[in-house]
Amino acid sequence: MNFAKATAKYEAWLARHLRMVSADLEFKHAQMRIAPFPFLRATFYRWAQLWPAVCAGAAKAPRVLAVGDLHVENFGTWRDVEGRLIWGINDFDEAWRLPYTIDLVRLATSALMAGMSCDTKHAIAAIQAGYSEALAAAGKPFALAEHHPVLRAMATARLHEPNTYWEKLHALASIAGKPPAGAVKAVARMMPEAGIACRWAHRVAGLGSLGRERYVALGEWRGGSIAREAKALAPSAAFWAEEGTGTAPILYQEILDSAVRCHDPFVRFQKRWIVRRLAPDCSRIELSAMPKERDELRLLHAMGFETANVHLGSGKASVLAADLKKRPRNWLYTAAKAMQKTVEADFREYSAKQGVAK
Secondary structure: OOHHHHHHHHHHHHHOOOOEOHHHHHHHHHHHOOOHHHHHHHOHHHHHHHHHHHOHHHHOOOEEEEOOOOOOOOEEEEEOOOOOEEEEEOOOOOOEEEEOHHHHHHHHHHHHHOOOOOOHHHHHHHHHHHHHHHHHHOOOOEEOOOOOHHHHHHHHHHHHOHHHHHHHHHOOOEOOOOOOHHHHHHHHHOOOOOOOOEEEEEOOOOOOOOOEOEEEEEEEEOOEEEEEEEEEOOOOHHHHHHHOOOOOOOOHHHHHHHOOOOOOOOEEEEOOEEEEEOEOOEEEOOHHHOOOOOOHHHHHHHHHHHHHHHHHHHOOHHHHHHHHHHOOOOHHHHHHHHHHHHHHHHHHHHHHHOOOOO
């Protein structure tokens, strides 16, 4: 099945689970034509379809509750119940029970494709080292206030001008009427108190989830701005890649609850909506928002460690460690390079048909 046919089938399946926003979907397609890395981020469904054959050896591995759509820009910060700044994986839309290696290979492939400046083999070695160390240590969340000064500096660079964040949110145009009742109720449950007057806006963000309903409630509370977002979810694209039809449970809350994690009290899955607090310190971090001078190897090491924090929720630490130990030394680099080649071939095919010069 070529890329165009796979995309059409996936989007038709997705449309049976939620209401698609056609303008956002068109924007997603345009973003997919820009460069291979945005294409990778936007097309987890295709990755899930191809990687078992491309990386047959890597794909034969113990299964865990995995992130699925993991990449170097799926990390961010939030505040836990103590108000501490925590860093970790930011999005679990595609969570599914998969070989644990899928998250490592996708993370490593994204590091190759994201234009990072560090040596590629050292980059992938750092991911694997971080993962192995977390398994050995039974995991540990990344609380930035007291620890991880280098990671803290990289993660908080974007927080020096919080006004810019709020200006962008307040610039969102209000929607006519209100979002679906389920989204309104889900957001109301996550507000600091009842009865806060809000206006509703539609937000365009991310890449993989573009085309889904995404609403933001914006208001003022006790002297400052507050925002809550409700995003519509569907079953993981990994399920579609395995089954082709049908439906399945959404595992977002399960993976949040099981991971070694300092939980964000303002992120919760409610029926078909994932609701979260939006704020400058509660958001995804793009590489472009980090300092130009940064320790990328330490960052990738932390990403590998955090990946294991999530996988440890499946209770298979010794099984995963044993599987890693028996793998060839360069297995992750080999698999990542193979998937990079595969993704870039799809990108060339897609962009050529859209008349984009390469």
